[in-house]
Amino acid sequence: MTDTSLTTRLEDLVAAEREALLAGDFERIAELMDEKESLTQDLQTADEFTVTEIAPLRDGLRRNQELFDQALAGIRNVASRLGDLNRIRKSMDTYDAYGRRMTIDAPHMNKLERRA
Secondary structure, eight states: OOOHHHHHHHHHHHHHHHHHHHTHHHHHHHHEEEEEEEHHHHHHSOOOOOOOHHHHHHHHHHHHHHHHHHHHHHHHHHHHHHHHHHHHHHHHEEEEETEEEEEEEEEOOOOOOOOO
């Protein structure tokens, strides 16, 4: 049986990670990664877990992984959308009355850049 304080720390970490994921607090998630690494080191020297100890942790980690995946998918969608908007600013593809593809280029705007 494992040290109960290690089990408690792991449960607290999983709960804190979930709260940070739900809040979109990426700085907190980065901080928790350091703690996760430390706990991983402690796990290597700990006794074996029993099934009843590891089941809630496994379930919590699985839920958190799903939240991570959804957060990454959301970030990818935003990046894709921003790329689409940037492309539209430069030119837009459309079709004429005969179904042929046309590209309409946006007017080029000269910008003056001032450097200090």
